[in-house]
Amino acid sequence: MFEFLPTTIEGCYQIRPRVLADHRGTFSKLFHFNTFSEKGLVHQFSDVDYLSSPRNTLRGLHFHPDDGEYALLLTCASGSVLHVAVDLRKNSKTYGTVYSVTLESPTADTLYIPAGVAHGFLSVADDTTLLTLASHRTSVRSGIHWQSIDFDWPVANPVVSEEDQRLMTLSEYQRQS
Amino acid sequence: MQYSPFFVSNPHMSVRETGIAGCFLVERTALRNGSGTVHDLYDSSTLRQVGIDFTIHEVLLSTSAKGVLRGLHFQAAPHSTAKLVACLSGEVFDAVVDLRPKSQTYLKTFTTRLSGKSNTMIFIPEGLAHGFYAYEDNSTILYMTSGVFSAKHDAGIHWNSAGIEWPDPNPIISERDQNLVRLEAFENPF
Numbered sequence: 001m002f003e004f005l006p007t008t009i010e011g012c013y014q015i016r017p018r019v020l021a022d023h024r025g026t027f028s029k030l031f032h033f034n035t036f037s038e039k040g041l042v043h044q045f046s047d048v049d050y051l052s053s054p055r056n057t058l059r060g061l062h063f064h065p066d067d068g069e070y071a072l073l074l075t076c077a078s079g080s081v082l083h084v085a086v087d088l089r090k091n092s093k094t095y096g097t098v099y100s101v102t103l104e105s106p107t108a109d110t111l112y113i114p115a116g117v118a119h120g121f122l123s124v125a126d127d128t129t130l131l132t133l134a135s136h137r138t139s140v141r142s143g144i145h146w147q148s149i150d151f152d153w154p155v156a157n158p159v160v161s162e163e164d165q166r167l168m169t170l171s172e173y174q175r176q177s
Numbered sequence: 178m179q180y181s182p183f184f185v186s187n188p189h190m191s192v193r194e195t196g197i198a199g200c201f202l203v204e205r206t207a208l209r210n211g212s213g214t215v216h217d218l219y220d221s222s223t224l225r226q227v228g229i230d231f232t233i234h235e236v237l238l239s240t241s242a243k244g245v246l247r248g249l250h251f252q253a254a255p256h257s258t259a260k261l262v263a264c265l266s267g268e269v270f271d272a273v274v275d276l277r278p279k280s281q282t283y284l285k286t287f288t289t290r291l292s293g294k295s296n297t298m299i300f301i302p303e304g305l306a307h308g309f310y311a312y313e314d315n316s317t318i319l320y321m322t323s324g325v326f327s328a329k330h331d332a333g334i335h336w337n338s339a340g341i342e343w344p345d346p347n348p349i350i351s352e353r354d355q356n357l358v359r360l361e362a363f364e365n366p367f
Contacts, residue, residue: 024245024349025311031236034325045233048219048321050265057213077238077265077317108238123213129265131218131319133236 010094013112028108042071045133053123058158060120062143070115070135079128080104089116143167195287199302231323241311246348248308250333253366257303258324264291267316269309274339277304304367333357
């Protein structure tokens with residue numbers, strides 16, 4: 001039903017659904033409770049959002065504390081998204097690793113981000129929309145500044161919210177944790 | 178599952194009855210966020226307040242060209258599923274029919290427009306058949322279901338047999354959908 005492609009970050013997957021296409025359009029399954037459960041992945045998702053972002057909008061990098069019960073599933077429903085993830089889990093074999101991938105509609109590839117991994121994205125096409133499934137709604141969201149990680153963003157001046165622009169740097173976060 | 182029979186409204190969502198027992202239109206507020214917008218599609222704690230309470234078992238995404246009709250589908254008991262349906266882009270004519278013989282609204286139909294520009298979703302309880310017609314190219318529909326797909330229980334009735342006034346008498350349709358049994362001839366699993 002899905003291909004779980006490993007990424008350079010432990011526990012973070014690029015999930016490829018089977019897309020059925022015919023003369024009418026396409027049909028794909030993005031999430032299947034039992035399959036995720038059997039795979040040992042987080043499978044309770046109680047918050048689904050849909051984000052529209054004009055081209056060159058950057059959001060992030062956000063993360064949820066590593067409690068093992070939280071995960072984020074991200075699917076590009078239209079346009080194209082550059083995802084960037086950073087492993088902040090000190091006990092992880094891939095601690096500090098930066099992973100990036102561009103996912104675009106209509107392939108419906110989904111990114112699975114576990115707790116303790118920071119995630120941000122840049123919309124790289126007009127009318128980009130991202131579907132997000134989260135384990136639960138989190139009011140306390142932590143984040144690190146997009147420019148403080150070892151990554152060459154393809155744009156110099158993306159549109160970033162004030163809130164995200166004020167986030168601490170990766171090294172500030174590492175010092176305090 | 179229990180459904181709240183009254184109109185509910187709070188700053189983040191409002192729920193309207195459709196005339197079919199347990200079937201609701203759910204309207205959510207789109208929030209500006211930075212330079213874009215965020216639409217809440219499913220938030221378990223808010224939905225629970227109106228009695229819509231299910232664990233998401235599958236998330237399905239379909240895109241359809243203009244003129245495509247898909248339906249009318251349901252999953253037969255005991256594997257029937259409830260679902261929350263949202264249109265993410267384009268615009269569709271959405272239709273449901275109540276197939277529960279014990280329901281006060283048995284055989285009643287409800288139709289509505291769902292659009293990527295609005296934030297109205299439809300909650301479809303177990304025991305209803307559902308279908309839609311795409312008014313625009315690349316009409317994208319998202320389903321969040323309360324149960325997993327079961328090939329054995331996957332079923333449907335012919336789109337033009339339930340008294341629904343579709344916007345197009347000659348839609349683009351799959352062979353499977355075109356050959357579905359008519360409402361008057363089907364064996365009711367509910």
